[in-house]
């Protein structure tokens with residue numbers, strides 16, 4: 016066949032301005048890169064221009080490489096190597112390290128949804144339309160390493176010359192093999208068709224012979240793979256200058272990589288990603304790393320390779336789309352690339368929580384400059400944090416609160432801590448972290464009082480877990496920290512509640528009163544006994560629990576309080592409130608409190624497990640654990656005040672004195688009533704696997720069992736305690 020004839024055919028094709036794939040009798044389905052495709056490409060190949068054609072617009076006539084990374088002619092030298100050899104274009108690992116094949120850098124869903132069988136029925140990259148698919152190399156094992164190996168060696172410098180050599184080879188190839196009138200420019204195969212399609216479909220113009228030959232040669236020799244070609248064309252300046260719409264961009268990717276029209280479902284999936292803030296490179300990667308493109312490459316006998324992206328915004332769809340959403344909802348615009356990169360990186364690298372980022376958007380200079388009034392401000396919060404328009408009652412309520420003095424920041428927390436925002440976050444694979452007490456104005460390590468900040472956090476609607484970062488916080492026990500029901504205080508192990516000195520005989524540093532489902536964990540409560548300015552009273556408690564239900568205190572260090580470390584009691588013996596129920600004190604260190612380390616006054620179902628309790632001293636009875644309900648006006652203990660179901664396990668108790676008189680310096684004691692052994696303080700009590708370094712006494716507890724325990728002192732037993740495997744120094748049965 017004569018070349019001239021073919022040119023006529025090509026010109027006809029060009030005039031029709033029809034996507035080349037449309038010239039196929041039917042759009043090739045994914046994976047079926049067989050006869051139709053080859054036939055199409057045969058037509059193109061025959062039609063390749065010879066050297067008499069004028070250079071295409073933008074073609075570098077001298078073939079020079081001075082532009083460094085993006086060649087206008089799309090030829091070999093550019094594309095994958097930046098001018099400085101760096102990798103900021105995101106297409107290669109800077110170090111050429113071995114992440115290849117790890118397409119999902121965020122660890123998100125792995126493959127499985129990309130046409131696993133390579134079949135083409137759904138025609139779509141995504142079987143389920145979900146976000147993760149399409150971008151994963153299912154069989155990364157096979158291609159693993161190929162791209163990075165090639166590119167890293169090029170980046171290394173020596174192969175830069177190699178590229179030039181490739182050009183020379185290509186020219187040689189051209190002169191030696193192409194010039195003859197009776198032979199086609201290049202052999203008629205799928206590789207040539209693939210590269211030709213890159214020019215005609217991606218760049219919208221005919222290939223110039225040199226660029227075409229370069230690419231074909233590189234693909235054939237294995238010095239480039241499909242992913243490299245893809246990035247070379249789709250990220251080239253010439254391509255970018257086409258300024259395609261998102262929709263056209265996706266269509267071009269379908270035609271260049273899959274050689275077919277987009278199916279509706281597939282186009283929608285990719286459009287959703289683009290409209291949700293994902294980059295075009297991210298979408299490109301989905302095509303390059305897909306099974307369908309793999310199948311096409313297999314059919315052509317070339318390596319597909321694996322495309323990688325280094326930008327933060329390309330690592331995790333959920334994070335990127337969440338940040339994009341903040342731009343749109345809060346600022347009313349799309350994010351600029353630098354901003355998208357910065358914010359996504361902060362969430363990705365756990366520098367900031369999604370909630371904190373959202374808050375920064377609302378308090379950004381750009382947002383504040385909008386000058387929204389309170390009503391408009393709240394409306395934006397509805398859209399940003401709840402993903403919906405306001406309801407009138409809710410809007411009115413919040414506006415009223417602002418008018419009443421609530422800060423905009425507090426209002427925002429009401430939204431950012433809502434179930435609706437938590438649900439919205441979960442759609443992006445994100446979650447609410449615990450809110451910090453510093454968000455409410457607490458400042459560690461300064462002299463300023465932090466008590467109000469703790470209480471503001473507990474009062475805040477929507478906040479169910481309050482985090483206390485490491486540092487020292489000043490607490491005024493006269494006010495006390497007052498946890499609310501269903502809330503947790505989570506303290507860093509290096510968080511210290513430093514109680515400021517006062518003169519009161521009664522206070523609670525943490526005052527848990529008539530609430531349920533409260534957890535206090537971590538941190539240290541350092542009481543004020545050494546700074547105390549009064550002399551009366553003995554009820555300055557570290558943690559006072561009054562009529563609390565389902566309360567857990569764990570991993571807290573509690574020391575130096577004017578009264579007890581922990582006190583379990585009731586607000587009022589006379590009314591219908593029956594004290595504490597289901598209290599767990601676990602893995603705590605409780606020491607150096609003035610009266611007792613733990614007083615159990617009115618509580619059922621108490622578990623003390625894994626604690627170390629030491630050295631109560633200052634005012635009677637100076638016990639580790641003292642069980643002693645309050646008596647009524649007749650001097651009796653009411654039946655409902657008896658503490659039932661007490662469990663003390665795996666706990667060590669140390670005391671400072673020994674046997675001064677009954678009930679002083681005891682490791683544990685049920686209170687002693689010398690004249691009345693029928694007075695009962697506890698019922699159903701189990702002590703197991705404990706070490707008591709000092710005296711102990713069960714004067715008034717019924718149904719008490721002690722097992723597997725060492726008592727390094729005297730055990731005073733007035734109630735016939737059931738002892739199993741208990742070692743004691745002495746026993747005194749009264």
Ligand SMILES: [Ca+2]
Nearest residue numbers: 458463465489
């Ligand atoms: Ca402070």
